[in-house]
Amino acid sequence: MAEFERYLRFERDLSPHTVRAYLSDIRGLLDHLRGRIEALDIATLRAWLAGQHAEGKARATLARRTACARTFTAYCxxxxxxxxxxxxxxxSAKAVRPLPAVLDQEQAQAVLERPPNAAEPKDLRDQAILELLYATGVRVSELCALDVDDVDRDRHVVRVLGKGRKERSVPFGLPALRALDAWCVNGRPLWVGPRSGAALFLGVRGGRIDQGTVRRLVHSRIAQVDGVPDMGPHGLRHTAATHLLEGGADLRSVQELLGHESLNTTQIYTHVSIDRLRAAYRQAHPRA
Structure with missing residues (x-):
């Protein structure tokens, strides 16, 4: 297990989250084998996965564990x-990838409206996070990893280190810039401490903000708006991509902004609103 972990971290360069998931899956497989790695064959693998299917595991979980098992057997x-x-x-059956809920533009505006008299550091930080998530569509892990120097205020661009340590630059607009400036000038200096380093977003104790805190604040802000479907940071990422497409952005540009390696991922990740489909139909079909 220790050698397999080193392989995942340093040769495959997988994210810490993926490494933890893979190691957990393989521990389950080895428990099924009762530690006898020499008993690992195709029948045993299928029996292991069939048992999890019978327990009601989701298709996405089974697909990931299948991929993990393939990686492990190839390494062995x-x-x-x-x-x-x-x-x-x-x-392996392809995992079903249901589309998450998405906000329309009016709902997004309602969520992003800044509460009156919100001048506390936490309010400034939360507003900057929400604006940046919606403006850029970055992943929550990418947002938490941002440093102060990653934001280019003159060019309105943020430098993001994505999956596979691939760097990309993502533009953002004036509302996000104003929110970031308010946080960096009037909020962040009040929380800076020995643990802060160069982190752009901080927790109340001065350390780099964690993903759980970001998820909680997104859910909390969305819950304050009536009629808006509950979602986390991933929902805002999906919303940003959808609104870009509705505004006329091409799929290839959205792929670059989201940091997807394959255009197929972007096609699954984004969808076009029914209103845009109707408009395209009326414009293009001769008997519309």
């Missing part, structure tokens, strides 16, 4: 711990 085969790689024979 290369190390000489298995005579053959049983993962090559392991099939």
């Amino acid at each position: 085969h290369r190390r000489g711990w298995l005579a053959a790689d049983p993962g090559l024979l392991l099939g």
Whole structure:
């Protein structure tokens, strides 16, 4: 397990979250094998996955564990711990990827409206986070990892380190710039401490903000607006992508902004509103 963890971290360069998930999955597989790695064959793998399916595990979970098992068996085969790689024979149904809820533009405006007299550091920070999430569509992990120097105020661009340590620049607008300036000038200096470093967004104790805090604040702000579907930072990411498409952005540009390696991911991740579909139909179809 220790050697497999080093392989995932340093050779595959997977994110800490993915490494934790893979290690948890493999511990479950080894428990199923009762520690006997030599018993790992295609029948055992299928039985392990079938048992989880019978327990009601989601398709997405089963798909991830299948991919994890393939990675593990290939690694064991290369190390000489298995005579053959049983993962090559392991099939997997494609995970269902339902579209998350998305805000329309009026709902997004209501969520982003700044509460009156909100001048406390926490309010300034939360407003800047919400504006930046919606303006850029960055992942919550990417937002938490931002440093002060990653924001180029003159060019209205934020430098983001995404999956696979791939860097990209994402533009943002004036509302996000104003919110960031308010936080950096009137909020962040009041919370800066020995643990702050260069982190752009801080927690109340002065350390870099964590993903759980960001998720809670997004859910809390959205709950304050009547009629708005509950969602977290991923919902704002999806909303940003959808509004870009509705505004006329091409799919390739949205792919670059979101940091997707494949255009297929962007096609699944975004959807076009029914109003835009109707407008395109009326414009294009001869008998509309």
